Amino acid sequence: MSRFVEILHQTSERLTLPQPARSRVLLEIAADMDDLFVAYRERGLGEDEAREKTLEDMDLSDEALSQLAQVHAGPVRLVLDRLSSRTLQIWERALLILVVVSAFVAGDWLFSSDRLFRDAGIFAWPVLVVALAALVLSIVKFYQLFLKQDHSIRALHGSLDLILGLSVFLLFLGFAGGWVEVWRLKQAAAVEPLPVVVFMLRWAMVATALLQLSLGLGILNALVWFGLAGKVSHIERHEAEVLLNVVSPRVESGPATGRV
Amino acid sequence: MQFIKQSGVTGIPLLLLTVVIIGLIGFVIVGHRRRDVSGPLFAILFWGFTAAVLGFLGQCAGLYNALVAISGADELSPQVISQGFAQSFSTTLWGGGLLLLAGLAWFVLRLWTKADTHHLNGH
Numbered sequence: 555m556s557r558f559v560e561i562l563h564q565t566s567e568r569l570t571l572p573q574p575a576r577s578r579v580l581l582e583i584a585a586d587m588d589d590l591f592v593a594y595r596e597r598g599l600g601e602d603e604a605r606e607k608t609l610e611d612m613d614l615s616d617e618a619l620s621q622l623a624q625v626h627a628g629p630v631r632l633v634l635d636r637l638s639s640r641t642l643q644i645w646e647r648a649l650l651i652l653v654v655v656s657a658f659v660a661g662d663w664l665f666s667s668d669r670l671f672r673d674a675g676i677f678a679w680p681v682l683v684v685a686l687a688a689l690v691l692s693i694v695k696f697y698q699l700f701l702k703q704d705h706s707i708r709a710l711h712g713s714l715d716l717i718l719g720l721s722v723f724l725l726f727l728g729f730a731g732g733w734v735e736v737w738r739l740k741q742a743a744a745v746e747p748l749p750v751v752v753f754m755l756r757w758a759m760v761a762t763a764l765l766q767l768s769l770g771l772g773i774l775n776a777l778v779w780f781g782l783a784g785k786v787s788h789i790e791r792h793e794a795e796v797l798l799n800v801v802s803p804r805v806e807s808g809p810a811t812g813r814v
Numbered sequence: 815m816q817f818i819k820q821s822g823v824t825g826i827p828l829l830l831l832t833v834v835i836i837g838l839i840g841f842v843i844v845g846h847r848r849r850d851v852s853g854p855l856f857a858i859l860f861w862g863f864t865a866a867v868l869g870f871l872g873q874c875a876g877l878y879n880a881l882v883a884i885s886g887a888d889e890l891s892p893q894v895i896s897q898g899f900a901q902s903f904s905t906t907l908w909g910g911g912l913l914l915l916a917g918l919a920w921f922v923l924r925l926w927t928k929a930d931t932h933h934l935n936g937h
Contacts, residue, residue, distance in 0.1 A: 636856060637860070640853070640856065640857075640860070646857070649827075649830060649831075649834065649861075650864070652826075652827050652830065653827045653831070653864060653868055656823050656824055656826065656827045656868075657824065657827075657868055657871045657872070657875075659823050669882070670878070673878075673882075755881060755884060755885065758877065758881055759878065759881040759882070759885065762874050762875075762877045762878040762881060763878055765874045766871070766874045766875055766878055769867075769870070769871050769874060770871065773867065773871070
């Protein structure tokens with residue numbers, strides 16, 4: 555429980571933000587307040603005086619809170635928050651798994667991934683590198699959230715946006731690569747002329763293989779983000795509840811490395 | 815039925831997604847006075863988007879598989895090629911159609927449930 559619980563309660567009621575953004579903002583305010591309090595204590599101030607100085611320094615006016623809400627209430631952020639805080643029911647999880655499995659069966663990924671990779675042209679390599687980078691980031695995040703259970707507020711969201719951003723970048727690489735392949739085939743056709751049908755077929759093959767690869771890996775990465783973001787959203791809400799003394803801290807939430 | 819067959823492996827999940835989206839629309843219409851339907855409302859959009867992505871991925875896979883078959887064939891029949899291409903587009907049409915339905919339903923139902931709740935609270 556925070557030493558500023560009353561102030562945080564009042565702030566929570568004044569914040570015009572949906573969950574989980576409200577919990578996130580509240581946790582950030584609490585962390586800032588605690589930092590200030592500790593700094594004043596280290597300067598030799600007594601507890602009451604340090605508390606008073608902290609409250610004086612923190613701008614929790616309506617105007618400041620509304621600006622804070624605006625920062626956290628962009629349309630993209632709201633949609634992502636809504637998505638990450640969504641808990642899938644069992645039938646929804648089963649449907650999602652079925653959708654993903656059918657997508658990969660349709661693409662025949664298990665048995666023709668070698669050929670798919672070869673047909674995707676040179677852009678398959680950057681796609682693979684970006685997908686691997688996303689995988690490494692996801693593993694690090696997974697380790698932080700589930701094994702190390704480092705739930706410090708400032709590290710909680712770190713790299714999550716990047717993981718989703720890499721999914722979007724994979725999609726971009728898929729489309730951009732398709733258009734670059736047109737130019738490359740045209741250059742090759744200038745040296746060795748090709749019938750138009752063969753030219754079109756070759757390009758279509760490269761483009762569809764590359765899109766399949768980039769879109770498939772992008773979807774897998776987005777699903778990993780969905781799982782990790784859901785966990786972060788859950789932690790944020792729980793930490794905020796603990797902070798406001800709504801629920802008691804749980805052992806499973808790990809060491810409270812956050813300053814809450 | 816022909817449309818489902820044309821969509822190949824992705825036809826079954828697309829059919830399930832169609833049922834789910836229609837079911838969720840019905841659930842929101844029937845249940846909005848008894849419970850909070852913001853979750854199911856968002857779910858309509860979520861599954862609509864999933865259907866569109868699956869449809870597009872299905873098209874890429876269908877086209878690629880058709881092109882692999884064409885590249886291995888000794889003779890090319892324009893009729894076979896055009897048929898293959900037409901078939902691969904069915905998943906995108908289906909997925910895109912579902913996204914359109916889901917988007918429209920989400921927009922209309924959101925306004926309608928809000929207006930209805932407001933009306934109920936007013937009386």
